Amino acid sequence: MSVTVAKTAGFCFGVRRAVDLAEQQAKHGGQIYAYGEIIHNMHEIARLEKLGVRTAESLDDIPNGAPVLIRAHGVPRFVYEQLREKGCEIFDATCPFVHKIHEIVDQERAAGRLIVIFGSKNHPEVLGIQGWCGRSIVFQSEQDVRQAVESGLLEGEAVSVVAQTTVNRSLWDISVGILKKRCTNLKIFDTICKATDERQSEARLLAGASDQMIVIGDKKSSNTKRLYEISKSLCGDVLYIEDAAELRTQELLHGRRVGITAGASTPAWIIKEVSNMMSEETKIENGEDFAAMLEESFKTLNTGEKVTGTVVAISSTDVQVDLGVKHTAYIPLNELSDDPAYDVEANIKPGEEIEAVVVRVNDGEGTVTLSKKRVDQLKGWETIEAAHDNHTVVEGTIIEENRGGVVATAFGVRVFIPASQTGVPKDQPMAQLLKTKQSFYITEINRQRKRVVGSIRQIQQEARKEAAEKVWSTIEVGSEYEGTVKSLTSYGAFVDIGGVDGMVHISELSWGRIKHPSEVVSVGDKVHVFVIGLDKENKKISLGYKREDENPWNVFKNQYAVGDVAEVKILKFMPFGAFAEIVPGVDGLIHISQIADHRIAKPEDALEAGQRVDAKIIDINDEKKKVSLSIRALLVDDDDYADED
Known part of the structure; x- marks a missing residue:
């Protein structure tokens, strides 16, 4: 005969919690009243009665000031109100x-x-x-x-x-x-209740695969009756018993497949009594004897113990886990992961197995608090240690900032990254890293002190070195790059072109005259540059920024020729004449003799700084990039001007 016992057989969490609470109060506080039958099982009620648990069918049966247990079924609102009026101490075991x-x-x-x-x-x-x-x-x-x-x-x-x-x-x-x-x-x-669903589903599967089913439970228990109905519909031979006394061994199908389930109100000791009547030689399908399996299901959990269970349900506050023991287990959402971006619905599914560590056991409430992130930490330490030993890259999420640097979480382990190793410049905030995923090396590890140190900067340095090698292998004069301005000096700007820094001299930043590079670019700017000089031996690169098509002289030549008239702006005066801007970046000289149609002592006698006037272009010197202008040429007849010249 092979015997298979349903994993869900026996007390549900709510009933077990109520029975345990009643038993504890009776043992430590003396008599306690249960409002209504605490459980649909006369044997268990009789056992509890001996311990001092009295069953009260009505509120009138409860003396004023007496301790009262509310059973798992719960009670109407008015019951609480009347018990308080009677001065009763309420022990609420409502499921x-x-x-x-x-x-x-x-x-x-x-x-x-x-x-x-x-x-x-x-x-x-x-x-x-x-x-x-x-x-x-x-x-x-x-x-x-x-x-x-x-x-x-x-x-x-x-x-x-x-x-x-x-x-x-x-x-x-x-x-x-x-x-x-x-x-x-x-x-x-x-x-x-999902436990009810699971109990009935398991009974359905077990009955369909068995030649005989044994259903243990009180005849008044509605959920046990339902188990019997399910078993009867799928198995031709079903025994419905309340205790071992009702089991006749001659009714057992020796040499056949027997399935056993029990209602939510059936205590463990009754199931064990039934098991004791089974042959000692009987083995369960997995090779364990019946009693041993039952003992396993009623075992006590210890804080720090690593357990594996099945996800039963997910709520807004926790994840309920079935450990196959008498306690109901929960994982608070904050014990799932250290990652603030952790998606519960994406990572946790009902029906899936999950590993966790026991954090707290509350026998009074019949609950166990678990932590998944602590299991992840245990596994994570192994991964982190391997990454340290093998100098492999670790990816984690930055979860907080402190004075000394930032903290990342990787594989459930906290990793401290000093400010100097974050890769963030001193003048920039480290907060920009928060909630971002970063790659880093593990540089220091001390498991006893639970201290792990990492470095993002080393990753960046290696990436920069690799990029630099690529740049030096391909760079040549004329090569163009999209770079980032790294720093400014009085004589130019240093630009990172992908792992290598090149310098743009101040004279190469603008076609016009500037006093400082900050007039054109700022640190962090993305700029398009090209190589104008290269010294591979000394690892020096000269870069150009200003474009030929933006050359003011070319702009001027494209717009004007000798003989054209241009509106110019008077810039400054010299004893021999006035300089005027023709286009931005190109100035022309109006000689003192070309300012008026009569003799003047100095340019200021006829012109003012900032004044806009029309002037004729009378000469262009391409080699020296000089332009001569004349206002006088527009004031006299062309012929007269020609004769005078």
């Missing part, structure tokens, strides 16, 4: 998933909406949910939904839909489909 439903319906009630609940009308969980609603309707079947729709019960209503956590998934899907077609103002909240 977090049920509590979430209470919050949802309370908000929808406040919005004036009609609440539709899918579930069993008299089930304590449903009664508890109704206690947080205003107007509500409970649907138990597909027929209930169809009748309500056909009768017009929901017509014109703003409807919000929730479900009992253990409701049948197929009922939910079909019923919601009907409502979607008929309700125009519908809000749907899928509140079916």
Whole structure:
């Protein structure tokens, strides 16, 4: 006989949490009252009764000031109010998933909406949910939904839909489909517990692959009944038992495949009693004996322990993980990664396995806090150490800035990059690196002190060296480059042309006269330059910036010739005449004898600085780049001017 036990068999998180809380309070504080049966299992209730857990069917059964446990099913709002009036100390073990439903319906009630609940009308969980609603309707079947729709019960209503956590998934899907077609103002909240889905799905698969199924649980447990119904539909031989006393070994199919599952209200000790009645020689399919597997499922987790689980659900605050143990595990979103740009939806998917480290175990609440980023750090240290030893490039994200430099995170490990190694010039802010991905080398590592130092600058230096070698292998006079102005001096600008710096002399920056390179370019400017001089031996490059087609003399020659008249601007005076600008960068001389049609003592007697006048071009000297102008030529007849010349 081969036996396969469902991984989800036994207490769900909510029930286990309630039982553990009741047991702890009874042991340490004496008697405690449970409002309603804490669990749908008479054997477990009897065990807890012996410990001092009393079951109160009504509020009148609870003495004033007594400690009271709220079971996992939850209770209506008024129960809390009346217990407070009685001065009772409340120990709330409401399942977090049920509590979430209470919050949802309370908000929808406040919005004036009609609440539709899918579930069993008299089930304590449903009664508890109704206690947080205003107007509500409970649907138990597909027929209930169809009748309500056909009768017009929901017509014109703003409807919000929730479900009992253990409701049948197929009922939910079909019923919601009907409502979607008929309700125009519908809000749907899928509140079916994923653990219930998983338990039923596993039972379905197990029953289909087994010759016999054993379903363990109280006959009053709705979720156990559902497991029995699922098993019965897929397996011809199903035993529904509440405890080991109901199991007759002669009913077992020796030599055949047997599957075992248990309801969410079935305690571990009952499952173990059943297991003890199985043959000691019976082995589970994976080779472990039944009892050993059960012990594994009920094992205690320890802080710092590395675990592997399955992602169950993702919320706005955490990721729920199934570890296959009695505790429900959560990874807070801030424990997923150190990367501020980490995309949870893109990296975490329900159903996928995930590794984490146990950060905190809360046996009272039945929860475990996990950290994925700490596992990443453990793996990351190995990667970081290998990168350091092999001098390989590491890529990380810059997450913060401090006085000494910046901090990057790579493979879950924090890497400090000193300011001098960031590659950012001293006069520029390091904040420009924040939230950017950068490549760097690991230059120092101390695992004991958890200290890692990196260098972006080394990467840049190597890249610059490689680029420089490429430039020197191809550069020649006339080569053109797109460069970046790195620094300015009084005599020129240094330009990085791709790993190599060249200098543009001040005389090569502009065709006009400038006093400092900053009049033309600034540090950081992208400029187009060309090589005008090259000394490979001494690694010196002279660059040109001003273009021949921008040469003012060429501009002048393209516009004017001897005999043309130009409007010029008087610039300055000399004893022998006045200089005037013809085009930017080209000046002409108006000799004192050519300023007026009569004799003058000095140029200022006839002209003013800044004055614009018409002048005739009477001579152009290409070799010396000089132009002679005459105002007088425009004041006398051409013939007279010619005779006088």
